Structure formats: C-alpha cells, structure tokens
Amino acid sequence: MTSRRKRDPDIGFKPGPAGGWGSAKSVGEVLLREHVPLSGATLLKHQNKPQGYMCVSCAWAKPAKTHPLEFCENGAKATAWEVTNRRADREFFEKHTLAELESWRDHGLEEQGRLTHPMRWDASSDKYLPVSWEEAFDEIGRELQAIAPEQTEFYTSGRASLEASYMYQLFARIYGSNNLPDSSNMCHESSSVGLPESIGASVGTAVLSDFENCDCIFYIAQNVATSSPRLLHDLQDAVDRGVKILTFNMLREPGLERFVNPQSPAQMLATPATPISTKYYQVKNGGDIAALFGICKALIEADDAFQARGNSKVSGSDAQPRDPENAATVAFAASIAAADRKNVLDHDFLAEHTAGFEEFAAVARSYDWKELERVSGLAREEMMEAASIYAESNAVMMVYGMGLTQHLMGVENVHMVANLALLRGNIGKPGANICAVRGHSNVQGQRTVGITEKPGLIPLDKLAELYDFEPPTWEGHSTVDSCKSILSGETRAFVSLGGNFLRAAPETDAMEAAWRNLRLTVQIATKLNRSHVIHGEIAYLLPCLGRIEIDEQATGPQAVSMESSVAHFHGSRGRSKPASPELRSEPAIIAGMALATLTHGDVPWKQWVDDYALIRDAIEETYPETFKSFNKRLFQPGGIPRPLPARERKWVTKSGKANFLTPDRLFPEFPFDASASDVLHLATLRSNDQFNTTVYGYSDRFRGVEGTRQVIFMNADDIALLGFADGDIVDIVTAIEPETVRAVHGFRIVTYDIPSGCCAAYFPETNPLFPLAHHSPKAKTPSYKLLPVRLEPSTTVPNN
Numbered sequence: 001m002t003s004r005r006k007r008d009p010d011i012g013f014k015p016g017p018a019g020g021w022g023s024a025k026s027v028g029e030v031l032l033r034e035h036v037p038l039s040g041a042t043l044l045k046h047q048n049k050p051q052g053y054m055c056v057s058c059a060w061a062k063p064a065k066t067h068p069l070e071f072c073e074n075g076a077k078a079t080a081w082e083v084t085n086r087r088a089d090r091e092f093f094e095k096h097t098l099a100e101l102e103s104w105r106d107h108g109l110e111e112q113g114r115l116t117h118p119m120r121w122d123a124s125s126d127k128y129l130p131v132s133w134e135e136a137f138d139e140i141g142r143e144l145q146a147i148a149p150e151q152t153e154f155y156t157s158g159r160a161s162l163e164a165s166y167m168y169q170l171f172a173r174i175y176g177s178n179n180l181p182d183s184s185n186m187c188h189e190s191s192s193v194g195l196p197e198s199i200g201a202s203v204g205t206a207v208l209s210d211f212e213n214c215d216c217i218f219y220i221a222q223n224v225a226t227s228s229p230r231l232l233h234d235l236q237d238a239v240d241r242g243v244k245i246l247t248f249n250m251l252r253e254p255g256l257e258r259f260v261n262p263q264s265p266a267q268m269l270a271t272p273a274t275p276i277s278t279k280y281y282q283v284k285n286g287g288d289i290a291a292l293f294g295i296c297k298a299l300i301e302a303d304d305a306f307q308a309r310g311n312s313k314v315s316g317s318d319a320q321p322r323d324p325e326n327a328a329t330v331a332f333a334a335s336i337a338a339a340d341r342k343n344v345l346d347h348d349f350l351a352e353h354t355a356g357f358e359e360f361a362a363v364a365r366s367y368d369w370k371e372l373e374r375v376s377g378l379a380r381e382e383m384m385e386a387a388s389i390y391a392e393s394n395a396v397m398m399v400y401g402m403g404l405t406q407h408l409m410g411v412e413n414v415h416m417v418a419n420l421a422l423l424r425g426n427i428g429k430p431g432a433n434i435c436a437v438r439g440h441s442n443v444q445g446q447r448t449v450g451i452t453e454k455p456g457l458i459p460l461d462k463l464a465e466l467y468d469f470e471p472p473t474w475e476g477h478s479t480v481d482s483c484k485s486i487l488s489g490e491t492r493a494f495v496s497l498g499g500n501f502l503r504a505a506p507e508t509d510a511m512e513a514a515w516r517n518l519r520l521t522v523q524i525a526t527k528l529n530r531s532h533v534i535h536g537e538i539a540y541l542l543p544c545l546g547r548i549e550i551d552e553q554a555t556g557p558q559a560v561s562m563e564s565s566v567a568h569f570h571g572s573r574g575r576s577k578p579a580s581p582e583l584r585s586e587p588a589i590i591a592g593m594a595l596a597t598l599t600h601g602d603v604p605w606k607q608w609v610d611d612y613a614l615i616r617d618a619i620e621e622t623y624p625e626t627f628k629s630f631n632k633r634l635f636q637p638g639g640i641p642r643p644l645p646a647r648e649r650k651w652v653t654k655s656g657k658a659n660f661l662t663p664d665r666l667f668p669e670f671p672f673d674a675s676a677s678d679v680l681h682l683a684t685l686r687s688n689d690q691f692n693t694t695v696y697g698y699s700d701r702f703r704g705v706e707g708t709r710q711v712i713f714m715n716a717d718d719i720a721l722l723g724f725a726d727g728d729i730v731d732i733v734t735a736i737e738p739e740t741v742r743a744v745h746g747f748r749i750v751t752y753d754i755p756s757g758c759c760a761a762y763f764p765e766t767n768p769l770f771p772l773a774h775h776s777p778k779a780k781t782p783s784y785k786l787l788p789v790r791l792e793p794s795t796t797v798p799n800n
Contacts, residue, residue, distance in 0.1 A: 009707040009798075011727075011750055017273040018225035018232055020260030022701055023073040024268075026688075030077045030696065034084035039576070043079060043548065046575055047071040048230075050637045054562055054572040056082055056159060056547050057691050059438045060228040061208045061566040064638025069263055072229035077689075077696045081527075082546040083576050086113025088528045090130055093119060097126040101533040105799075106503060106764070107695040110527045115543035116580035121535055128541055133584065133592060136540050141596025143520045143538060144493060149176030149472065151492040153482045156182045157499030158440025161547070161560035162449050162569070163615040164586035165442070166622075167608065168497055169450035169458075171594040174469050174601035178476030182451050183692075184443050185479035186504055189779040190405035191436045192447065194414030198422075198659055199434070200652035201644050203444055203567050205427060206397060206435035208638070211238050213431030216393035218386075219277070220248045220417065221288065221403025221785075222437050225255020225702055226686050228565070231437070232259045236274045244393070246386050247277040249403065250285055250683060251713065251760060252753035254702045281386065284377030285681040285758040286786045288404055290666045291376035292416040294383030297364040299391060299423055303344035304365075344391050349425030353649055356660035360419060363662050375666045377755045390424070395431030402439065403683070406784040410776045412663035419660050427658065428649035438565045440692060441547075445563030448626065448642070449619055453478050462622055468602040480780040483507060483772050486514045493520040494536070495593075497586065500529040500693040506770035506782045509742075524589055526579075529693070545585045549574045553585070554610035561616070561634060568639030569627070587612065670736060670788060678722065679735050680714070683785045684763035693764055705750065710798040712791075713752035713760040722791060726751045729798060732761065734769045735788040742769050746796035759789070 016022045031040040046052030048062045048070040055071065057078035062070070071079070092112055098121065101109065118136050119128035144152060154172040156165060172180055184192065192202050199205070211217075211234040224231050235245060236259055247256050257280065258273035267274075283291045321330040350357050369380045376383070390396060398421050404413040417434060418427075426432035438444045450458050453476035460471040477485060483505055485491040494501075494515075505511055515521070518536030525532065526546045532539075545551055551558040551574050559573045584592070591605040608615045613631050620627040625643055633640045645651070651658045686692070687700035687709065699706050703713070712732060719726060728749045734742035744766055754760060763784060775782045 009705070009748070011705050011708070011711065011748070013704045013706070015254045015702045015704050017258035017260045018229065018255035018702070019262050020268065020273070023262050026073050026701070027076040030080045034080040034086065036080055036083055036085060040080050040083060043083060043576060044069065044071050044076055047075060047079060050635050051573060053548050053574055054441060054570050055079070056441055058228045059158070059441050059444060059563075059565045060230045061564045061568065062570050062639060063208055067233065067263055070230070074226070074229055074691055078691060079548060081110070081694065081696060082548050084113050086111065087116055087579065088112040088114065089116040093128040098128070098533045098535065099126055106530060106693065107697065109529055109533070110694060112528055114526060114579035115528060115541065117582045118543060119541040121539035136542060137592040137596040139538070140520070140522055140540060140593055144175065144597045147492045147519065150179070151490060152177050153179045153181060153477060153485070153491055153494045154497070155482070155494065155499060155501055156180070156446055156451050156497045158183045158443030158446065159498045159547070160446060160586055161442060161562055161572070162445050162619065163560050163612050164497065164590060165446040165451050166449040166615060166619050167587055167590045167594075170463065170467065170603065171590055171598070173463065173471045174467065174594070174598050174603070176472050178453055178455055178472050178474060179482065180451050180453050181477055181479040181482045182443070182446060183440060183499060183504065184447055185780060186782055187402050187439050187443070188405050188436060189478070189781045190407070190410030190414050190776055193779040194411040195418065195434070195436070197653070198415055198418035198661055199427060199646045200658070201646040202447070203644070204434045204436035204565070205644055205647045206399075206433035207566050207641070207647075208234065210397055210431050210433050210435070214238065214395045214397045215243055215431065216389060216396040217243060217245045218248070218390070218396060218398050218420070219245055219256065220398070220400040221250075222399065222401025223249070223253050223255060223403075223686070225253065226688055227401060227439065228437055229255070232276070233261065235259070235276055236261060239274055239276060244278040244389055245276060246389060247280045248283050248288065248291060249280070250283060250754060250758055252280070252282065256280065279386065279389070281378055281382055282753075282755050284375070284755045285683050286407065286409075286667055287376035287378075288413050289409060289416050289663050290372045291378050291383060292420055293364055293367055293666065294369070294372040294376060294378065294380070295387045295390065296420055296423060297367055297372070298384045298387035299344055300361045300364050302387070302391065306343055345423050346425035350422070353425070353651065353658055354422050354660060355655040355657040356662070360660035360662045371666070390420075395429065396421070396424070396426045397431065397433060397435055398426070399435040399437060401437045403785055406781055407786050408668040408774070408776055408783045409663065410781050410783070411778045415661040415663065418658070422658055422660060428647055433647070435566065442562035444565065444567070445561075445569070448563055449623070453481070459622060466618070466621065469600055478780045479505060480772060480775055480782070483511060486511065486518070487772070489514070489517060492518060494518055495522040496531065497524050497590075500531045502531040502534060503529065503693040503764045503767065506767055506774065507772040508768035524586060542589055543580065543583050544589055545574070545578055545583045547572055547574060548576045549578045549583075550576065551585050553588075553612070558585070558612045559634065560612060563642065564639060567642040567644060569630075569642065570639045571634035585609070587615065668786070672736070678790055679788050680718065680759040680791070681757060682732070682766065682769070682787045682789045683758065683760045684766055685760050687762055703752070708748065708798065709762045709765055710747050711750045711761065712747045713750050713754055715754050715756045715758065716751050717756050718759070719749060719751060724749055724791065729794045729796065730791040731794040731796065732766065732769060733790050733792055734771065735790050736774065737771050740771070742771065744768055746794050746798040748798055
C-alpha cells in the first residue's frame, strides 16, 4: 500500500469558518490516524509554551502570556506526523526497491512513518541497506574530500535549529564552500532583499504587541488559516477591539472571512463566527503593485488637494504659547498647532526619516486610473476606499506573505508595501510596523546565524578568528543557482539538512533527471520523501531526532532554539521518546560529518554535541549584539527580541533614511501577449492538509475539496470562455518558453471565486510547470505565484 485508501473526490461543498468544529474534528482525526490519541494530546499541551517545545510547523510568534492551548490545527498535524508510531524501518526498506518507491505519491512516502536507521543505497539490489554511523561518516568524509568545495551544495530546510544551523554553515565554510542554498531562497528572499533596501532591516519590524495597539491592518496575500492559523487569535482580538482589517487577496479564503475560536466554548456552541475582514479586495494575480500604487496615488492626491486649499484651522496667534515658561500653555499651543499638521501624509516623518518621496509621488500621480484598474483588478472606488480608511487610521500594520514574495516582481512588491507604510509614518511606532509572515519554524533564524550564500552577510573575520581558518569569500549558490549547477553537471555533491529539495524546486522533470548524475547525495531527515528515493551514485539517508523528541547527550537532555516571524528567539525542549535508539541529533550528525571531512579549523565539535549551551555561547560570541545573554534568557516568556534599528526609526541604509523605491512598471514583461484570451495566470497554493511539501492528506475543507489534489480553481466566466465546464479534466501547459514543453496532466476544473484571467492549483504538484529562469531577477525567488498557462482537454484519468 502506497497510501491509505481515499474516498472518491467530493468537490464543491460549502466550507465552514476557520477554526471551530472543523478544526477540532481534524485534530482528533490526525491523532487517531497516527495512533497517538493520548500521547499526542498530552504533548500538545506543551507546544509553544515556555519550557515546552516549539512547533515544527509554522514560525508564528509565541506570546509571553499563552492561551490554555497554544497550538493550531496544522501545528497539531505536524506534531502527530512527527510522533507517529508508524516506522519506515529496516523491514520496510527490505520490501521495496527505490524504483518502486519512485512511483509513490508524496503523502504515501511520508505516511510510512519515522526513519529508524542510517541507510546507504545498494546499487545491486536498488534498496537502502542499514549501515553504521561510523561507516556513513567515513565514506561521506572521503567523498567530500575528493570533491571540490565549489561543486558541493549544503542545503537547509527551515526546520533545523539555530544551534544546528550555526554548526552547519561553519562546517561548509571550513570545508571551503559558500554554497548554502536554503528554503528561504524559495519563499521570502524577496523580503530579505527588498526590506533592507527600503528600511534597512532584512525582516519585518512588527512585534506581537503591535496587534494590540493598531487601529487598522492591511492584510496582503497571505492565507492565514492554512499557513499560520494561530495568527487568527491576534486578528480576532483586533477585530473585537474595533480594528479594521483590509484584506487584499486573489481568492476568497474562508480563513480571511470568518473564524470560530476552538478554545472558546461560548463561540463553539452559540456565538456567531467572528468576521475577520472589514473589506475584502480581490486583486488579480500579479496586480499587487498596481493596487498599492492606486492607494498611494489616492493618498498623495488627497494630500495635494489639502495643501492646495491652504486653509489654516488656527486663529490668530493661538498656536504660539502666550507664556513660554508655562508648561501648560506650551502644551496647549502645541495641540492647537498640531491641527494644521494633520495632513493626509505625515510630512514631518517624510522630511526627517525618508528619501525618494518626491520621485515616488510623481510616478504615483502619473498613473492613469484605468491602467491601475486593469492591472489590479480593483475598481478606482475600491482603491480610494482603502486609502480613505488608511488615512483615517493612526497606527496601521502591514501584514503580508508569500503571495507577494513569490513573484517575478517580488522585491518590488515588498518595496511597495514599505512605500505605503512610509507615507504616514507607519513604521517604528506602537501598532504600526511591517509584519512579513514567514513559513517554516526557523527559516528566518537560520539566516540570522549564517545560512546564506552571500559572504557579505557573514562576519567572516570573526569566524576566522574564532576557528582558525580562512573562510571563502566568493558568492555561493542560492537555490536557483544550485539547480543550474546540478543541471549543468557542475555540482557533484548535495548534502541536505532536512527538506524535500526536488519537490520544492522548479523545473521538476529536468531536475530529477540531473539529480541521478550526482556523485554523492546525503539526506538528513525524519521521514521518507521523494528527494530520498531519487538519488546520486552514492546515497545516504541519515535519520535524525525530531525537535519534539528528548535529545539526551553527555551532559543530559538538551534544548535548542529558533526565531519566530516577529524576530524573537525561543528555546525548545523535546518531550517525546525518540522513535528509535539509532537516531542521532542534527548537531551530532553535522559534527560526525565535519570530523570525518575537515583537516583544518579549530572547532570543539565533540564538546558542542555534549552540551548545546556551548554552541549558544559560540553564537553569542559571533553575534554579540543580537544574542546578548543568549543562554541566560533562552526560555524567557515571549522570547528574546532581536535588535532591529528600524523598530526605533534608525535606518541602516545607504541614504541613512528609509527609502521610497519606485517600481519601473506595474506588471512583469512577458515575451508574448500575456493577456491573450486563452492564457490564464496560475498561482500555486497550499491546501488545508499540508505544510510546504509535506502532505498530511487529501482534504482542503476551506476550499470545498475532499479526496484529491488534482484540481485547478477557475473563474466561472473563464471556464465558459475557454469552452470547458466545471468538472472537466484538463492538462495545464506552460505558456512561456515554448521551445520546452512543460505540462501536468489530469486536473479537474473547480469553479471558484477568483478574478477572471486567474487560476490556482496546488504546490508542489504544479512545480513541473515552472521554468528555472522564471524567478525574481534580484532575489532569485521562483515565481510560484504567477505563471502564464494554457489549458488543454486531457485524456489522463486523475490520480486523485
């Protein structure tokens, strides 16, 4: 059996609200399915709590004052998925060749359970066979020594802890490589590039308390119920305070419309669902820049009109204190004078803190409303309405997700979010900041401790001083660069700290073919996935402890740490018995490979494995301002805040100010008419039953889909215009780079509330459609949220 038996697809049922009984039922089902109804439920009481373990799923913030239960539906699924009693053990691999396993679906591979023994691929039997840890490390070390550092990739998913990530990048650099691609390259690299250019910070500036102090939230291109459900509590609390939430999203998503708090008996039993979005603006795929320009244009032109009137609200000399020595009269006069400064834009902030405003304002004024409407999909009245609400608010948060960043113009999208915030000084004050909602649980933190291909972002001299080696200074490979190098045959070795690289990357078919030509593939993982069954000439599968498991080392049980979406560091302590006595921790595996590979550098690898506190001391010594008193504050409730000058309106940019950066166009340029009547713009999505490449099941209760992932969501008018009907089976074909045919087959059309000209389907099933070159030029983030496609009638029976 490659997967549990599924029912026939059920499509089109009416979704309920986020949370509520649907969430409670889903949590119960996954705990039962993974055979951990009691132990799983007990563990969940400690999830995201001080002295507990941090969720292995999303990176949303962990509050200092926790709810009784601090987990969400997807977090519970991730926990059950990791502590399952299912095992992909020796007996499993004895029964199955890798050629056979290649035909299994993603869900079927991972559902076999936890890996239990280190394995090496045996060519004669085409099976993974058990091997000792020492044998594995010795051969990996010999192979890496024989391969040039420039030809070796060290990939990380967003799961690995700060401690493991710091060790991993150090291992790679002492080995001589800066090839450190990571999952961030494929999701929020546009933020990592765009935000520093705009405000001098590589991450969002928001903190949890901003949700308590704002009076308006712009919620842009992030599906909260699927990607970060615990954030719904903060949004619900904001709504209850009267905060207006303006949502900009292509699809109508129930999680952005209604929420029932599963921890509130009253709401579960009687109270109506909380409406989340005050206004819901359905922006066309790729239309975010136009929509944000329209709002900025409305604000700037309203301010122009205000200035042109020149009306003073102040009579006589009321704005001057009659007694400059009297504090009360000074304060009164100042309040009167402030009335004249309450313009649409914050001119004092603009003058003191920003650069480039006049150039940006001129471009915003120049855009024609009809063009902005055409590209954005919004009416002029809608953009002006959003601008009016923004202008009437005193503290506005900008919350956005990968719906903005995974674009050809992802960096420009991020610039526009910053531009809108800067117009009224909505950065660096209580309730007013930018919140970039990150994906995996430590994807942001890995970059903080050195997982990057860019040597300019690393304290190389400090590393050289601490560990007695000469770090490489050449720029390494991002994910896209790694793919190019693998396709060309230049890369010879790929070491992966977690993740499912082949399923996450674009250009799937060509990548899988080239992957087989690698000399060495090393996969450090908890569960089996497709990147393990397609392999190099020498292939190792090394099973590691999960974050939820007790990590016992020489000095006792260890703790690890990670960074949340709001740039706070949190400690995490495992509480579950390891799935196998053969498992080793990620730090121990990294140290084992390093000791077998490196011939220079002075690193106490063994001592670090014995006591992870020593790794944290080393992190603090490398980044003293960021990790001050790291060990002492590790389990501080609410986490350790990462210093960000932009939170204090200190701008670490070339200009010394926050920069208005003006996109040179509204929409990407394609080498053909992207508005042709038979071309749709595809965006990839996650379902309610997955996290990144991990597919927990075949249900997407928020979109009315059960029992299949082979669907394409379309506008009803587009379905009719193209000559199809709801339920028809089609092939999706890439409409760019016609010299290479890229297609996926057997997708069922589902009518959905989505703007005309747009369509959506699940990631990673549609990744084969994406050319490697289809990415942001600056960030190299694959444009998974915008790809021109055509549809053709299919002869393929859907693989449900």
